[in-house]
Amino acid sequence: MSFQVHHTQRYSLKVLSIYGCVAALALVCTSVMAWSQQLQVSGLKDLPAFTNTPRQVREGSAPLVEAYNPASKLRLAISIKAPKMAEEEAFLKKLQDKSSPNFHKYLSPEQWNARFAPSVQEEQAVVDWVTSQGLTVTARYPNRLMVNVEGSVDTIQKAFNIHINRYQANGTTEFSNDRDPVIPANLTGIVNMWMA
Numbered sequence: 001m002s003f004q005v006h007h008t009q010r011y012s013l014k015v016l017s018i019y020g021c022v023a024a025l026a027l028v029c030t031s032v033m034a035w036s037q038q039l040q041v042s043g044l045k046d047l048p049a050f051t052n053t054p055r056q057v058r059e060g061s062a063p064l065v066e067a068y069n070p071a072s073k074l075r076l077a078i079s080i081k082a083p084k085m086a087e088e089e090a091f092l093k094k095l096q097d098k099s100s101p102n103f104h105k106y107l108s109p110e111q112w113n114a115r116f117a118p119s120v121q122e123e124q125a126v127v128d129w130v131t132s133q134g135l136t137v138t139a140r141y142p143n144r145l146m147v148n149v150e151g152s153v154d155t156i157q158k159a160f161n162i163h164i165n166r167y168q169a170n171g172t173t174e175f176s177n178d179r180d181p182v183i184p185a186n187l188t189g190i191v192n193m194w195m196a
Contacts, residue, residue, distance in 0.1 A: 054169065057176050062167035068175050070154035074164075074196050075138065078126055078147045080118045081192040088116045109142065118144045122190045129184060133159035 056062035082088065094100040107115065123144040127137055130147065134155045139148035153164050160181035166173050175196075183191055 053178075053180055054167075054174075054176050056169045057167055057178065062169040062176075065166040065168055065173055068153050068164040068166060070152060070157070072153050073150055074153055074156055075148065075150045076135075076156065076194050076196055078130070078149060078194045079192040080123060080126060080145050080147065080190055082116065082145060083118055083122070084116050091116075113143050118190070120144065123147065125186060125190060129187060130159070135159060 054062065091102065094102040095104060095106065097103055123140065126147050127140070130149045131137060133151075135149040135151040137147060138150050139146075151159070157163055160177070160183065162177040162179055162181050164175055165178055166175050181194070
């Protein structure tokens with residue numbers, strides 16, 4: 001019995017240390033609701049980014065209920081793109097491959113971040129931009145995969161060149177941006193998505 005408990009605890013610690021960064025990213029990506037805004041940025045100048053702005057809003061079939069109160073506060077989670085995803089996935093496969101020299105050679109969270117996390121400069125570029133727009137950074141993470149911010153709806157609308165409204169869709173009233181957000185060109189390839 002004690003062997004089983006010890007083995008389970010060791011396994012749990014390994015799983016946490018290996019998959020901590022990946023799990024956080026997966027949680028962010030899989031918890032995005034249909035009304036969140038996802039940025040897939042490209043281009044050489046400030047342009048609207050392709051997003052998952054709800055189809056009903058994009059097509060004009062979601063009736064506008066009202067503008068969202070501009071003085072209301074919203075919190076945003078800005079996801080930073082994992083820069084070495086293919087390498088990360090290959091490493092994870094090798095950890096489970098008994099024929100690999102890396103079989104069960106787990107990394108500490110610090111080693112994982114040094115090898116696979118976005119750079120300090122990439123995270124700082126996001127932080128610098130959001131603070132220059134009047135948003136407040138509320139959390140940063142050791143893996144540099146996310147920056148949490150908050151601000152008034154008015155500030156968010158100005159920062160992303162959008163309007164946030166309440167719309168009627170699928171029998172409920174939801175809030176959404178009215179069009180695709182705009183972010184600076186220097187964040188191209190850094191910002192993965194944002195959600196409120």
